[in-house]
Amino acid sequence: MSENTAPAPGNPEASFAEISAQRIGPLRAFMRRRPALVDTSVVALYFLMSAPSIVEAAISGHWATLGLLTATGASLFFRRSRPMFVLIVVVLFDSGAILLDSEYFGGNIGLWIALYAASTKYAARRMFALTALITALQGLVFVTMGLPSMFTDSPEDQAALAEIGGLTLTITLSLTFLLGTNAAAVAIGAAVRNNRLHEAELDNWAKRVQTLAQLRERNRIAREMHDVVAHSLSVMIALSDGAAVVLKRDPARAGEVLGELSTTGRRALGDMRRVIGVLRTGDGASLEPQPAGGSLEEMLAGFRVAGLPLRYTQSGPALPEDATFQLTVHRIIQESLTNVLRYGRNVGSVEVAVHRVRDDVTVRIHDDGTDQGARRELIGSAQGIRGMKERAALFDGTLRAGPASRGGWTVVAKLKLPQTTRCPQDTAPPAGTHPAPKNQHQGS
Numbered sequence: 150m151s152e153n154t155a156p157a158p159g160n161p162e163a164s165f166a167e168i169s170a171q172r173i174g175p176l177r178a179f180m181r182r183r184p185a186l187v188d189t190s191v192v193a194l195y196f197l198m199s200a201p202s203i204v205e206a207a208i209s210g211h212w213a214t215l216g217l218l219t220a221t222g223a224s225l226f227f228r229r230s231r232p233m234f235v236l237i238v239v240v241l242f243d244s245g246a247i248l249l250d251s252e253y254f255g256g257n258i259g260l261w262i263a264l265y266a267a268s269t270k271y272a273a274r275r276m277f278a279l280t281a282l283i284t285a286l287q288g289l290v291f292v293t294m295g296l297p298s299m300f301t302d303s304p305e306d307q308a309a310l311a312e313i314g315g316l317t318l319t320i321t322l323s324l325t326f327l328l329g330t331n332a333a334a335v336a337i338g339a340a341v342r343n344n345r346l347h348e349a350e351l352d353n354w355a356k357r358v359q360t361l362a363q364l365r366e367r368n369r370i371a372r373e374m375h376d377v378v379a380h381s382l383s384v385m386i387a388l389s390d391g392a393a394v395v396l397k398r399d400p401a402r403a404g405e406v407l408g409e410l411s412t413t414g415r416r417a418l419g420d421m422r423r424v425i426g427v428l429r430t431g432d433g434a435s436l437e438p439q440p441a442g443g444s445l446e447e448m449l450a451g452f453r454v455a456g457l458p459l460r461y462t463q464s465g466p467a468l469p470e471d472a473t474f475q476l477t478v479h480r481i482i483q484e485s486l487t488n489v490l491r492y493g494r495n496v497g498s499v500e501v502a503v504h505r506v507r508d509d510v511t512v513r514i515h516d517d518g519t520d521q522g523a524r525r526e527l528i529g530s531a532q533g534i535r536g537m538k539e540r541a542a543l544f545d546g547t548l549r550a551g552p553a554s555r556g557g558w559t560v561v562a563k564l565k566l567p568q569t570t571r572c573p574q575d576t577a578p579p580a581g582t583h584p585a586p587k588n589q590h591q592g593s
Contacts (some may be wrong), residue, residue, distance in 0.1 A: 195225055202214075235263050443480075474544060495519040
């Protein structure tokens with residue numbers, strides 16, 4: 150087996166067929182690339198193995214036998230495209246040669262090749278049944294034509310027949326040999342057919358998996374693009390409206406708002422370039438815009454500048470350093486606050502709370518905006534809520550978004566922390582260390 154079975158680093162979409170071509174080795178790969186050469190070699194092999202019968206027929210002047218044997222060899226060239234037709238031709242021609250020539254006792258080389266070729270194309274059950282019929286025909290021809298010509302009624306021939314076990318044993322052994330060799334050719338062909346079907350199924354499976362992976366990646370990129378664009382544009386619109394309001398009354402404050410507007414736009418442009426850049430180069434980097442250190446606080450500060458009366462609280466142990474989990478929490482909060490900024494009316498306060506109890510993390514975003522109810526559910530395309538639910542599902546979690554019982558709108562996401570495998574020596578805390586504080590609070 151070739152050791153070079155891994156696809157090239159720069160070709161992550163190498164198909165299963167390419168991997169299989171590396172696995173089968175150079176000789177079989179060469180044979181697959183040169184089918185006409187292989188067919189010619191098979192025909193040459195048949196004539197080589199049948200050379201004694203062909204030469205004897207030519208010397209004896211049995212031209213019909215010579216013609217039938219030659220036609221049998223020539224028909225083997227087409228065994229790939231017409232395997233069943235070639236099998237029938239080989240059986241008929243060989244049987245005809247036996248009937249026309251009493252000195253020709255049959256040759257199984259062509260029959261074995263034809264049986265093998267047909268077995269690589271048709272089901273094994275069908276081929277074994279056909280083999281039994283062909284063997285029965287061979288046995289009938291052998292008993293009626295072959296044995297009488299081999300052993301006449303003369304005392305010498307009868308004595309020779311008795312020495313090898315008698316007529317019954319000779320027929321039994323001959324039929325067993327014919328059936329066994331024919332069945333072996335069919336079994337080899339069936340094994341090759343099953344292997345080809347297995348490779349084809351694996352290839353089909355690999356293509357389906359690749360298609361599903363592309364669809365998942367496309368959906369994930371679309372979700373990221375939605376989060377980046379919807380959040381950034383909503384904040385930028387709010388900042389623009391705020392800057393227009395305070396421009397004449399408080400130019401300094403308007404300058405701060407415009408600075409935050411510029412920062413938000415640059416950050417969104419950077420995220421967009423990161424996603425599109427990876428799609429173009431395919432360097433294997435993460436396609437998700439990863440929030441840098443402290444980006445959650447920066448995002449919350451941006452929403453405060455945009456006009457949201459925001460209060461943030463975190464309780465329980467700190468969240469793990471898992472980048473994907475932190476990104477999920479980041480995006481759920483971002484999308485929820487973006488929806489408040491876009492659809493909320495008369496919002497007096499917005500509460501964002503992240504609470505952790507052991508391996509359970511609850512993220513809750515609530516605003517007290519009025520005129521919510523079913524009206525907010527009808528606004529927008531619901532892609533944002535669907536994306537948040539998909540993110541929560543990645544960590545065996547759930548997400549509920551809807552009107553709160555005491556008014557306003559509430560988003561509650563319940564997540565499970567990602568499980569990590571720890572070494573036994575890492576289970577106990579190092580000496581001299583203390584547990585992390587149970588509660589952390591941050592607000593404005």
